[in-house]
Amino acid sequence: MPITSSIDIRYRFHFADNPPVDILFSLDPGTLLFRVPVLDSLPPWTELSWGRCPNCTLDARIHRFCPSAARLVEPLAAFSRIPSFARMRVEVETPDRVMTKFCSAQEGLSSLFGICMTASGCPLLRCLRPMVRFHLPFASREETVFRAAATWLVGQYLFAPAAADGTRSISLDGLSERYRQIAIVNRAFSRRIQSAAELDAGLNAIVLLDCFAQEAPLSIENGLQEMKAIFSAWND
Numbered sequence: 036m037p038i039t040s041s042i043d044i045r046y047r048f049h050f051a052d053n054p055p056v057d058i059l060f061s062l063d064p065g066t067l068l069f070r071v072p073v074l075d076s077l078p079p080w081t082e083l084s085w086g087r088c089p090n091c092t093l094d095a096r097i098h099r100f101c102p103s104a105a106r107l108v109e110p111l112a113a114f115s116r117i118p119s120f121a122r123m124r125v126e127v128e129t130p131d132r133v134m135t136k137f138c139s140a141q142e143g144l145s146s147l148f149g150i151c152m153t154a155s156g157c158p159l160l161r162c163l164r165p166m167v168r169f170h171l172p173f174a175s176r177e178e179t180v181f182r183a184a185a186t187w188l189v190g191q192y193l194f195a196p197a198a199a200d201g202t203r204s205i206s207l208d209g210l211s212e213r214y215r216q217i218a219i220v221n222r223a224f225s226r227r228i229q230s231a232a233e234l235d236a237g238l239n240a241i242v243l244l245d246c247f248a249q250e251a252p253l254s255i256e257n258g259l260q261e262m263k264a265i266f267s268a269w270n271d
Contacts, residue, residue, distance in 0.1 A: 037053070040132070042063075042067070043130065044060045044150060044167075044170055045057065045058070045059045045060075045124040045127070045128040046060075046146075046147050047127075048123050048140075050123050051122070052123040056113050056114070056228075058109070058147065060150055060151075061197050062154055067154055069106065069156075070157075073100070073102075073105040073106065073108070077105055077108060078108065078225050080099055080104065081100050081227075082099060085224070087157070088220050090159060090216055091158065091159070093215070101157075103151065103155040103160070103224065104224070107151050110148070117140045118169060120140070122137065122138070122139060122140075123138070123139075123140060123143060124136075124137050125146075126151050146172040150170065152166050153167050157218055157220070159220050162187070162190070163186075166186050177261075178256055180258030180261060180262075181258075183214075184207060184259060187209075187213075188205055192205055196242065202269075
């Protein structure tokens with residue numbers, strides 16, 4: 036994989052009756068965290084103590100602001116007056132390709148919010164960070180199941196201790212629990228965003244993110260079983 040100074044992901048939102056909105060994410064290629072510092076002045080709803088996630092592990096004596104909330108300030112401001120059902124053309128440029136989709140504001144923002152929160156430094160979302168490097172906006176449920184399971188298994192393969200014969204023991208154990216924790220974060224963020232957005236596009240974007248996290252225990256197991264057919268050649 037080529038070495039780069041940053042991984043840039045650009046979202047362009049094209050409206051029928053408003054000027055386009057351009058949002059660029061510049062990420063460190065090693066950590067997949069934002070390279071640009073957060074704004075100097077942040078609203079009260081971004082403070083860690085404000086509607087803190089019940090499972091948050093950050094030390095409030097060190098972290099005044101919630102890292103994910105701090106990263107959502109700018110995109111929420113840009114879309115504070117956009118209703119969730121507004122139609123638009125969203126263009127996403129990654130280091131590898133450009134993807135375009137005509138969709139609602141809530142769907143476009145949901146994909147963008149996923150990067151904001153995951154690359155913010157939130158410790159509860161760190162297991163999702165490798166997926167940012169291979170960002171797939173507007174992923175279907177089937178694609179999300181595959182990416183979630185594959186990312187989990189690759190991570191275990193890379194870091195699980197090897198036995199004497201060089202083999203590693205990897206499984207999906209623990210993946211569903213991680214998504215249960217992520218669902219708790221998403222629910223808490225819904226309450227945060229209610230204080231930040233004048234209309235509902237931002238709030239519904241979090242709801243869309245939460246749908247998979249809420250259903251993950253069954254979605255992953257059932258989704259993988261449904262994929263058996265496309266792996267049938269492995270038994271030939």
